[in-house]
Amino acid sequence: MAIDHLDGRLIxxxxxxxxxxxxxxSRRLGVARGTVQARLDRLQSNGVIRGFGPDVDPAALGxxxxxxxxxxxxxxxxxxxxxxxxxxxxxxxxxxxxxxGDMFCRLVARSNADLQRVIDRVVGFDGIVRASTxxxxxNPVPLRIIPLVEQAAQDTD
Amino acid sequence: MAIDHLDGRLIxxxxxxxxxxxxxxSRRLGVARGTVQARLDRLQSNGVIRGFGPDVDPAALGxxxxxxxxxxxxxxxxxxxxxxxxxxxxxxxxxxxxxxGDMFCRLVARSNADLQRVIDRVVGFDGIVRASTxxxxxNPVPLRIIPLVEQAAQDTD
DNA sequence: CCAAGTGGTGGACAGATTGACCAGCGAATT
DNA sequence: AATTCGCTGGTCAATCTGTCCACCACTTGG
Numbered sequence: 001m002a003i004d005h006l007d008g009r010l011i012x013x014x015x016x017x018x019x020x021x022x023x024x025x026s027r028r029l030g031v032a033r034g035t036v037q038a039r040l041d042r043l044q045s046n047g048v049i050r051g052f053g054p055d056v057d058p059a060a061l062g063x064x065x066x067x068x069x070x071x072x073x074x075x076x077x078x079x080x081x082x083x084x085x086x087x088x089x090x091x092x093x094x095x096x097x098x099x100x101g102d103m104f105c106r107l108v109a110r111s112n113a114d115l116q117r118v119i120d121r122v123v124g125f126d127g128i129v130r131a132s133t134x135x136x137x138x139n140p141v142p143l144r145i146i147p148l149v150e151q152a153a154q155d156t157d
Numbered sequence: 158m159a160i161d162h163l164d165g166r167l168i169x170x171x172x173x174x175x176x177x178x179x180x181x182x183s184r185r186l187g188v189a190r191g192t193v194q195a196r197l198d199r200l201q202s203n204g205v206i207r208g209f210g211p212d213v214d215p216a217a218l219g220x221x222x223x224x225x226x227x228x229x230x231x232x233x234x235x236x237x238x239x240x241x242x243x244x245x246x247x248x249x250x251x252x253x254x255x256x257x258g259d260m261f262c263r264l265v266a267r268s269n270a271d272l273q274r275v276i277d278r279v280v281g282f283d284g285i286v287r288a289s290t291x292x293x294x295x296n297p298v299p300l301r302i303i304p305l306v307e308q309a310a311q312d313t314d
Numbered sequence: 315c316c317a318a319g320t321g322g323t324g325g326a327c328a329g330a331t332t333g334a335c336c337a338g339c340g341a342a343t344t
Numbered sequence: 345a346a347t348t349c350g351c352t353g354g355t356c357a358a359t360c361t362g363t364c365c366a367c368c369a370c371t372t373g374g
Binding site for chain 2: 359361362
């Protein structure tokens with residue numbers, strides 16, 4: 001279930017240089033190609049590695065503004081709200097959380113002005129009682145996983 | 158700068174089946190291989206596609222608990238706090254947002270109990286005045302980009 | 315109206331990589 | 345002591361990659 005040190009090195013290597021293939025990875029890691037192949041298969045069927053999808057930058061697509069919104073949902077409207085938000089492309093993710101606000105989502109928009117349109121579309125729905133939005137100004141730590149992978153690999157050394 | 162319809166189809170195709178190569182993609186899209194290669198190169202040098210890093214699931218690594226924390230920062234301590242949080246593997250991303258010295262981060266932990274340890278580590282730092290945490294219960298819309306890509310491609314049809 | 319530039323096509327080539335095997339070996343388990 | 349497991353180092357044919365090329369259609373500037 002957990003990953004060992006070799007798994008960790010493999011993931012870190014793939015994260016740093018995704019273009020290399022199995023053969024090159026085996027050379028870098030100093031193990032046989034079959035081993036890398038087996039490890040990769042295992043990691044993928046384990047679900048540790050979900051895939052190798054392209055990492056698309058919303059800013060480069062023309063959506064440079066990111067915001068987080070906390071939504072308060074009317075009792076029993078959860079499913080409807082989920083469906084509604086799932087249909088809005090600018091909603092990049094949605095979570096239900098503990099606490100006052102019942103849901104929490106990440107939004108992108110073409111500009112600050114455009115963000116207003118997105119928010120109107122998000123909250124323009126019956127089940128949503130209230131929304132509060134925080135606009136992202138800087139992103140000192142972009143979404144990352146490598147430090148966690150390294151720690152997880154350490155734990156099983 | 159913006160992407161056209163073919164770019165959109167290419168990205169969607171790669172997102173759905175990352176294992177296919179340039180040749181197979183050109184077959185699926187009904188265009189010449191050179192075209193796909195040129196588009197891919199352009200998308201990558203544009204920064205639209207940042208890379209093809211492995212998509213690692215924290216839950217499968219042993220960190221099934223996700224939480225979001227809002228942090229209030231003491232004036233002038235921003236840089237220190239950034240450095241501190243950057244050193245915590247369980248901090249998967251960090252943003253500074255509108256509002257008075259507010260920051261916002263995504264955390265993972267091995268369990269609800271472990272989350273307490275993580276939070277203690279996060280807030281156990283001088284520059285942080287206050288923190289409020291929301292634990293994620295469900296994730297109806299996992300982080301996604303395809304709907305946005307499709308919309309962006311539509312806009313330039 | 316012509317010329318240049320851009321982007322796509324279809325084809326070629328050698329070289330590298332892949333997926334699928336195999337037998338052997340050491341360590342851990344039973 | 346026998347078995348199982350994971351890794352090694354090797355082979356094989358098939359495929360894909362990177363890099364050329366000439367050609368064509370379309371747009372843009374002169």
